[in-house]
Amino acid sequence: MPLKIKIFVWQLLHDRMPSETEVLKRHGPGNGSCPLCHILETGTHILFSYVAAQALWCFVREALGPEWEAHDLAEFLQIRATQVGPLASTR
Numbered sequence: 001m002p003l004k005i006k007i008f009v010w011q012l013l014h015d016r017m018p019s020e021t022e023v024l025k026r027h028g029p030g031n032g033s034c035p036l037c038h039i040l041e042t043g044t045h046i047l048f049s050y051v052a053a054q055a056l057w058c059f060v061r062e063a064l065g066p067e068w069e070a071h072d073l074a075e076f077l078q079i080r081a082t083q084v085g086p087l088a089s090t091r
């Protein structure tokens with residue numbers, strides 16, 4: 001797996017994506033809110049609740065099926081863990 005993908009997954013799993021919230025924690029510019037939605041911008045917001053992300057997930061569900069419905073990372077991982085991987089093949 002490419003290093004940049006590993007880094008992205010690590011950031012995602014540890015809620016360390018360079019969101020406005022993380023920038024604010026490091027005393028960077030901004031107030032921690034999404035400049036478009038004006039709500040707290042977290043990794044979950046960027047990947048799941050932001051309107052563009054929801055549109056993208058719509059396309060994913062359209063292409064791969066309704067079982068790809070997820071509202072946050074924990075739910076997404078829970079669904080994927082029960083549907084794919086070595087455990088699924090042993091059932």
Ligand SMILES: [Zn+2]
Nearest residue numbers: 034036037050
């Ligand atoms: Zn937003």
